[in-house]
Amino acid sequence: MNLERKDAVRLSMMRAELSTVRLDGAGGVDVVLPELRDLLDTDVVLLYSVAAHLEEWRITRWHQAGGDPRCGELLGEALGKKAASSIFYYDVLWPAAAQRNRVVDASRWIDRSSPGTWEASRMYREVLEPVRMHRHSQPRALICDGPSLLAWFGALHPSTESRRQMRLLSALVPAVRQRLTLERQLDDAPRTANALRAAIEHLGSAAFIIGAHGAIHETNAAGRTLLTEDRTEIAQALQNAVARRPNAREIELVPLVDRGVPTHFLAIVRGDPVAERIASCVKLCVTRWSLTARQAEVLALVARGLANATIAATLRVGERSIELHMTAIFDRAGLDSRAALVARVLTSD
Template identity: 30%
Template sequence: MIRLNSEEQGLLADLEVLLAEAEPSAESLPTVLGALRDALKGERAVAYGVDVGPERYHASYSHFVGFPLPAATVHETLEGSMSSVSDPWGWFDPARPEPAQRNRALHFRSLAETEARQTMPLHDLPAVEVGRRLGLSEGELETVRERALTRSGAVFRQLGVENMAWLRTLVCEGPALLGWVGIGRAEPFTEREQRLLQALTPALQRRLTMETRLRESGLMSTALEVAMEALGRAAWVVSSSGRVVHANSAGRVRLERGEPELMELLKRGAQGIPCSGPLTLTPLRTSGLPAHYLAIDSGTASSAAARVHALSARWSLTARESEVLTHIVQGETNKTIAGRLGCAERTVEVHVTHLLSKAQVESRSALIARFFQTS
């Protein structure tokens, strides 16, 4: 096993510090990418994310260093190359990279050499080992090879990098791809350089995880949070990989119960797999952020009346308090409730105060959570 020498260890430490301390912004990742290119003696550097949408792949973000073309042109070329979900391009599936490729630095021959020699892409490895490193069987290798040369080849030529070898890592969080990070140059990379990128991959993972969380936080505006609470039923914002980004009060209660069926429905729905049952999903789109979905349990409302009846007896509610509770869990304001019941808004406020006391909670959101949590 090749160990990093003191100079390489120093480079690694410097890059890890840069990744950890660079201010999170659209401008900082290119700086990090440039430093990585210099450390690995590369000519080009690329980092991009993939938005796995219901119909097409899209580049959720992209950064390029060392290209003579404008960054916008490079991005458009990359974006234009992304094909339908049913036919992933290149040597990996962006929707779910093979475990063998996740967070692993791999050294690829140039496109020109691969075509000319009709050989496999990874440097100095037999086909069986290439398949193992890429998570592919021998039978799949040739099919994937032809597809990769066709699809990726066109993009490489458009960008003028068909004669470059590439050292790249698929930075993943579990099965989800956070980013493709690669360095290209005319000369093949050394085993030491490959090991340096491998050693740096955990720091890249931490960085790209943080960037992903920051993009996701921009999705959750106060307005959306309020709207989700006002639904009066369990709701979640889910990423395309099925990870719950945010939940309203009723949704959090469901998650805390640890319902495996619910998690499977959320994951399948976010991946575009038709699901039976009361769950409805609506796409949420925000610039720079992969597709997310608003998932709502439409069955919650249908069971609310029975739950109100049961809790009215348990909490010793009056008939009017039960009516107010019904409207509260549907997300209605005191003013709206007053209009529906034909009374003053101040009267509704009194009923709400009594409800909070009888349910032994201190806020409206806690009342809704208690309502859905109580068996």
């Protein structure tokens, strides 16, 4: 993908912002969208998510740069009336593979896949027409983690979008996906130091909060297990990751920034060995606690760090059903908190 130097520089700055977690909760998507709108020279840039809550659908996050601020309110009202399938032209839980993490012109795609339906659609009449954006083109990507939808991300442009706009959006999709995936793993916890320490217990991988030179300040249950197995090797791997040296392990570094505090990093150990260990630990606990098949599915997703709402969407059941399964799992495990459950699973042997 060939980008002009000035565009590449601005995109690099946006990627850096998206890769940074600020402990005061600021930054991230809300900083990037206005910059992206200016770079695209367009009317509106949006990122939003919807999810099922009990018997209705709700907007779970809404970020908007430019345009009429009523857009989110209008979509929320439309969602409250009928099923989400009556508004969107895609599966809001599991979009088709061809739609995931790639930028398409949604307007043209709708014309091809469902010709003659757009002007009669609820999205057109109830959401976009009242704010005079019903004729806009919609270059967008459905940001997904695996098959499940994280967010709608794109622009509303008053004319046919340019190739440059499509390239710029496409270039930012991986960074947006990485950011949203991490936020989901952390269960959208407030980015305070104490909350972050609690949140890393819910990650499905070994994770460490480390200093600028790799010193370990905090870790989760999976991380403590790794340290028990080989503290020297893990410590060296973390130091290599911070120094950007070749590494025996795949480690993702997320800068943690707070005013007046030296930069720290959230270091997440990636790779198949961790995933395999989680699967092995879950299988052992399923047998030990005599869990049902559905409870086993729920436990596997909990061990990966997913929240109840996300688990419900993944398994295509109501959130109340997941709460009941969690209660049963707690009873069988003899535990009373999610953090304790994840710790017990990841330290099973």
